[in-house]
Amino acid sequence: MQSNSSRKVVVVGAGIGGLTAAALLAHRGYEVLALDQALVPGGCASTFKRQGFTFDVGATQVAGLEPGGIHHRIFTELAIELPVATDCDPACAVFLPGETEPIRVWRDPEQWKTERNRQFPGSEPFWQLLKDLFRYSWAFQSRDPVLPPRNIWDLWQLTKAVRPDTLLTLPHAFSTVGDALRTFGLTHDRRLHTFLDLQLKLYSQVDADETALLYAATALSVSQAPQGLFHLQGSMQVLSDRLVEALNRDCGRLLMRHTVEQIHTEAGRTTGVTIRNQKTGETWIEPADHVVANVTVQNLVELLGEAAPEGYRRRVDKLPPASGAFVIYLGVDRAAIPTDCPPHLQFLYDYDGAIGENNSLFVSVSHEGDGRAPSGKATIVASSFTDTGAWKNSGDYEGMKQRYAAEAIGKLGRYFTLTPETIVYQEAATPQTFERFTARSEGMVGGIGQRIPTFGPFGFANRTPVQNLWLVGDSTHPGEGTAGVSYSALTVVRQIEALTS
Numbered sequence: 001m002q003s004n005s006s007r008k009v010v011v012v013g014a015g016i017g018g019l020t021a022a023a024l025l026a027h028r029g030y031e032v033l034a035l036d037q038a039l040v041p042g043g044c045a046s047t048f049k050r051q052g053f054t055f056d057v058g059a060t061q062v063a064g065l066e067p068g069g070i071h072h073r074i075f076t077e078l079a080i081e082l083p084v085a086t087d088c089d090p091a092c093a094v095f096l097p098g099e100t101e102p103i104r105v106w107r108d109p110e111q112w113k114t115e116r117n118r119q120f121p122g123s124e125p126f127w128q129l130l131k132d133l134f135r136y137s138w139a140f141q142s143r144d145p146v147l148p149p150r151n152i153w154d155l156w157q158l159t160k161a162v163r164p165d166t167l168l169t170l171p172h173a174f175s176t177v178g179d180a181l182r183t184f185g186l187t188h189d190r191r192l193h194t195f196l197d198l199q200l201k202l203y204s205q206v207d208a209d210e211t212a213l214l215y216a217a218t219a220l221s222v223s224q225a226p227q228g229l230f231h232l233q234g235s236m237q238v239l240s241d242r243l244v245e246a247l248n249r250d251c252g253r254l255l256m257r258h259t260v261e262q263i264h265t266e267a268g269r270t271t272g273v274t275i276r277n278q279k280t281g282e283t284w285i286e287p288a289d290h291v292v293a294n295v296t297v298q299n300l301v302e303l304l305g306e307a308a309p310e311g312y313r314r315r316v317d318k319l320p321p322a323s324g325a326f327v328i329y330l331g332v333d334r335a336a337i338p339t340d341c342p343p344h345l346q347f348l349y350d351y352d353g354a355i356g357e358n359n360s361l362f363v364s365v366s367h368e369g370d371g372r373a374p375s376g377k378a379t380i381v382a383s384s385f386t387d388t389g390a391w392k393n394s395g396d397y398e399g400m401k402q403r404y405a406a407e408a409i410g411k412l413g414r415y416f417t418l419t420p421e422t423i424v425y426q427e428a429a430t431p432q433t434f435e436r437f438t439a440r441s442e443g444m445v446g447g448i449g450q451r452i453p454t455f456g457p458f459g460f461a462n463r464t465p466v467q468n469l470w471l472v473g474d475s476t477h478p479g480e481g482t483a484g485v486s487y488s489a490l491t492v493v494r495q496i497e498a499l500t501s
């Protein structure tokens with residue numbers, strides 16, 4: 001370990017992004033203090049326990065555990081054990097309206113090719129383009145580019161990551177998935193278009209017509225070997241627990257139930273933060289050489305208050321509204337689960353309705369012995385995108401929550417056997433719940449949306465306009481998901497190190 005102990009870093013938020021940054025910085029010899037307003041670390045990738053069931057709050061699938069994958073790389077550097085996990089195969093089983101046989105996104109590339117050719121005849125040239133773009137983009141990303149670059153060092157890292165094949169992605173930098181579908185004459189393939197809308201909304205927050213093609217190439221290809229998605233043994237909490245373990249071992253500190261109320265600046269540079277201990281009410285200013293903010297970009301502007309650079313604030317204000325999530329958590333008798341039920345399913349109920357608001361549900365089901373439910377029981381976690389404003393402005397929040405819960409259970413009941421006898425426990429989360437437990441502005445989840453003006457090279461940088469203030473998490477490249485936010489954390493750690501070594 002190098003000695004950088006004169007360099008003090010405060011990390012605001014112990015989600016996977018903040019914890020990863022904190023653990024890596026402590027391991028590289030920095031003095032680290034991480035703060036989180038919640039009771040348990042992990043943010044959207046944490047868990048809660050009720051009546052013997054363990055529910056994953058938000059994230060249920062993990063990318064980047066394979067050798068060379070981002071969690072694997074970071075856990076190897078930290079010398080902590082990689083969580084035990086099983087392959088998600090299929091990564092998802094997607095049921096389109098009125099259909100009883102799902103589209104199965106298999107892990108094996110050849111099996112997935114056969115499946116998509118059967119499901120979407122004539123679409124292979126489109127998939128081949130995605131496959132090529134993924135190959136170039138994945139290799140580029142694994143060389144750790146800094147996107148978007150904000151100074152010479154960032155630009156140097158970006159340039160070093162470029163190879164001749166990276167340039168083959170450039171003609172597609174301004175294309176959406178919708179554009180690619182048009183190029184291949186597939187715009188009117190309703191099943192394909194809807195399948196892409198459903199899957200992309202999960203990963204990019206927006207539908208096929210809006211999602212940047214280069215982002216989609218990765219999001220739609222990462223479920224296949226040699227990459228793939230994983231289901232963690234125990235619960236999602238194991239990711240945070242391991243990172244906290246490394247942080248403590250390397251003399252970093254994490255204070256839970258401590259809220260950062262303000263980020264201070266002086267002459268365009270951060271100087272520290274105001275912290276409030278929720279238990280005692282005590283507040284103090286903690287000085288810092290660097291502040292790493294693991295918050296949404298909207299929250300960052302709020303924390304800066306008057307000190308937020310005007311152009312930055314304007315850019316954040318202009319972002320399209322982000323989605324919230326309505327999530328229903330069910331503890332059920334195993335009899336409720338059909339035999340051979342895949343671990344992850346996605347349902348769309350009506351072609352004419354929106355993707356979200358219970359017209360579509362993404363569902364994760366625990367399997368026997370995976371640590372989430374007592375023997376003979378299972379957890380079902382089903383989420384749907386929802387308009388945060390509708391919840392905020394509802395005159396009847398409780399009534400709306402009950403209506404949504406009943407509707408979600410009714411729809412899930414078309415696949416699962418859900419009766420008062422099989423449902424042992426139920427609870428629901430709304431954008432208000434997410435706002436309370438993760439402090440995310442308006443309860444928005446999943447980042448800023450991977451549209452052309454906000455993805456990769458055009459998105460929000462980890463290096464903010466305030467010197468020594470860094471942004472990690474799903475508002476930045478490469479976007480949402482535990483793997484994505486871990487990349488952003490690694491980038492920030494490298495940027496800080498380049499300044500201080």
Ligand SMILES: Cc1cc2nc3c(=O)[nH]c(=O)nc-3n(C[C@H](O)[C@H](O)[C@H](O)COP(=O)(O)OP(=O)(O)OC[C@H]3O[C@@H](n4cnc5c(N)ncnc54)[C@H](O)[C@@H]3O)c2cc1C
Pocket residue numbers: 012013014015016017018035036037038041042043044045057058059060061062063258259260261294295299325327383437438439440445446447472473474475479480481482483485
């Ligand atoms: C329903 C749902 C399903 C999802 N499914 C998946 C999935 O299957 N796979 C996947 O990879 N991803 C999934 N995601 C996305 C993934 O969970 C997130 O992108 C990722 O966990 C975000 O991590 P983060 O570190 O950026 O932020 P967060 O998880 O939001 O963590 C931020 C932390 O900062 C703390 N904090 C915020 N403000 C302050 C403050 N002022 N002071 C102190 N502490 C503060 C919060 O308490 C929180 O712990 C899902 C998300 C949701 C909501």
